[in-house]
Amino acid sequence: MPEALSLLCRVPAHPESRCWALAWSPSGALLASCGGDRTSPRCPQSPQCPQCPHVPVSPCPGVPMSPVSPQVVATLEGHENEVKSVAWAPSGTLLATCSRDKSVWVWEVDEEEEEFECVSVLSAHTQDVKHVVWHPSLQLLASASYDDTVRLYREDDDDWLCCATLEGHTSTVWAVAWDSSGHRLVSCSDDRTLRVWQRPCPLPVTPPGVPCPLPDPVSPCVPSCPRSLPDPCPLTGAVATACGDDAVRVFEEVTPASPTAPVTFGLAAHVARAHAQDVNGVAWHPREPGLLATCGDDGDIAFWRYQRPEGL
Amino acid sequence: MVGAGPGAAPLENANPLIYRRSGERPVTAREEDDELPDAIDDREIFDLIRSINDPEHPLTLEELNVVEQVRVKVNDAESTVSVEFTPTIPHCSMATLIGLSIKVKLLRSLPDRFKLDVHITPGTHASEHAVNKQLADKERVAAALENSHLLEVVNQCLSARS
Numbered sequence: 108m109p110e111a112l113s114l115l116c117r118v119p120a121h122p123e124s125r126c127w128a129l130a131w132s133p134s135g136a137l138l139a140s141c142g143g144d145r146t147s148p149r150c151p152q153s154p155q156c157p158q159c160p161h162v163p164v165s166p167c168p169g170v171p172m173s174p175v176s177p178q179v180v181a182t183l184e185g186h187e188n189e190v191k192s193v194a195w196a197p198s199g200t201l202l203a204t205c206s207r208d209k210s211v212w213v214w215e216v217d218e219e220e221e222e223f224e225c226v227s228v229l230s231a232h233t234q235d236v237k238h239v240v241w242h243p244s245l246q247l248l249a250s251a252s253y254d255d256t257v258r259l260y261r262e263d264d265d266d267w268l269c270c271a272t273l274e275g276h277t278s279t280v281w282a283v284a285w286d287s288s289g290h291r292l293v294s295c296s297d298d299r300t301l302r303v304w305q306r307p308c309p310l311p312v313t314p315p316g317v318p319c320p321l322p323d324p325v326s327p328c329v330p331s332c333p334r335s336l337p338d339p340c341p342l343t344g345a346v347a348t349a350c351g352d353d354a355v356r357v358f359e360e361v362t363p364a365s366p367t368a369p370v371t372f373g374l375a376a377h378v379a380r381a382h383a384q385d386v387n388g389v390a391w392h393p394r395e396p397g398l399l400a401t402c403g404d405d406g407d408i409a410f411w412r413y414q415r416p417e418g419l
Numbered sequence: 420m421v422g423a424g425p426g427a428a429p430l431e432n433a434n435p436l437i438y439r440r441s442g443e444r445p446v447t448a449r450e451e452d453d454e455l456p457d458a459i460d461d462r463e464i465f466d467l468i469r470s471i472n473d474p475e476h477p478l479t480l481e482e483l484n485v486v487e488q489v490r491v492k493v494n495d496a497e498s499t500v501s502v503e504f505t506p507t508i509p510h511c512s513m514a515t516l517i518g519l520s521i522k523v524k525l526l527r528s529l530p531d532r533f534k535l536d537v538h539i540t541p542g543t544h545a546s547e548h549a550v551n552k553q554l555a556d557k558e559r560v561a562a563a564l565e566n567s568h569l570l571e572v573v574n575q576c577l578s579a580r581s
Contacts, residue, residue, distance in 0.1 A: 143561070188562070207558075207559075207562060235558075253552075278552065279552070279556060297552075297556075351557075383531065384532070385557070404531075
């Protein structure tokens with residue numbers, strides 16, 4: 108099975124520290140990472156991967172390969188503890204943040220004025236909020252929390268409200284991710300499972316901002332490990348996980364035996380020692396199918412090529 | 420809250436049972452031989468944590484029987500360490516701090532390859548699940564250690580007594 112995922116190269120992006128998370132730019136030309144090293148003398152350097160020269164790596168968040176370093180245009184204040192996650196809505200007009208202070212904040216973005224106005228503080232979770240992510244096409248926000256739940260939020264008149272709570276995980280939900288259609292949501296948890304949540308209706312025809320009721324039917328749980336992070340590939344639908352056991356795994360939907368058979372996912376690739384320590388982040392390339400970047404406590408960023416094994 | 424002396428808040432467990440310290444580890448002939456690798460074993464981990472100071476009493480975790488060698492499990496080949504600790508009373512508010520001190524001591528002492536599992540001996544604390552969940556959350560542990568006040572308290576627990 109290991110040949111389903113093969114290492115392309117490894118970049119020591121955050122030496123002597125750890126790398127918490129990764130994100131590709133929409134074109135796939137840039138990869139941003141953030142680490143525990145707050146000093147940034149390394150920022151201007153951008154190590155180039157010898158085997159995939161089209162993948163420049165920026166070792167510091169917000170410092171891409173442009174000749175001019177971006178400047179801070181706004182600082183968003185309000186959270187009482189460290190901010191865990193931030194996400195742009197696909198429209199670009201909204202931003203969401205979450206924190207250990209248990210709240211999720213939705214911000215309205217005025218790009219021309221470079222102004223960010225808080226439009227809602229959502230306190231649905233009872234514990235730290237670990238991750239926020241927007242639906243790929245609707246103004247629908249999902250958050251994952253230490254309180255073992257996933258919550259969904261939508262706009263209602265001028266405010267935002269929690270419109271669904273997804274319960275089932277038995278420990279911290281580390282992260283959530285939508286598939287490219289927005290039809291399914293996958294969550295990963297300290298309870299060592301992933302859960303795939305599916306809407307009961309076909310793709311919603313309701314206007315943006317009004318999600319269909321509750322994406323309830325829970326399809327199978329597949330084994331995973333603590334602090335894993337799921338990321339479904341926008342191009343292939345394969346779900347990659349970053350895991351606290353140093354491993355990277357890829358799960359795929361198993362071709363159903365009959366149209367009425369329940370949806371199941373299977374393990375398609377497993378690299379046991381993908382990093383020297385915990386793996387913290389995974390990110391599929393947005394344009395090139397099967398190109399995966401991973402990062403971990405060892406401070407490295409690794410690039411992998413994934414090919415779906417036959418007969419899955 | 421910590422280092423409570425006379426005149427400070429009353430201790431939660433004012434009169435704890437005190438246990439005898441174990442002796443020094445006997446050194447075997449094999450261990451004297453520098454040519455042979457020594458695996459990390461239960462006793463080595465126990466020796467790292469037994470002298471950690473209790474946050475409340477001028478005693479070590481070993482003297483209070485909070486840590487015991489039989490509750491330390493090491494698998495050197497698989498790079499796993501599991502430590503169970505037993506708060507002296509079921510409502511001990513210091514349980515998280517004690518667990519954090521054990522975790523930090525091991526994080527600082529062991530090679531990076533080790534996966535640490537520090538948890539409360541099952542059935543010995545009222546908030547066992549909540550404490551274990553906190554100790555297992557590496558983001559929370561990282562955030563706790565960025566809190567300079569808390570880090571100072573942990574360092575006091577880990578400092579050698581004069």
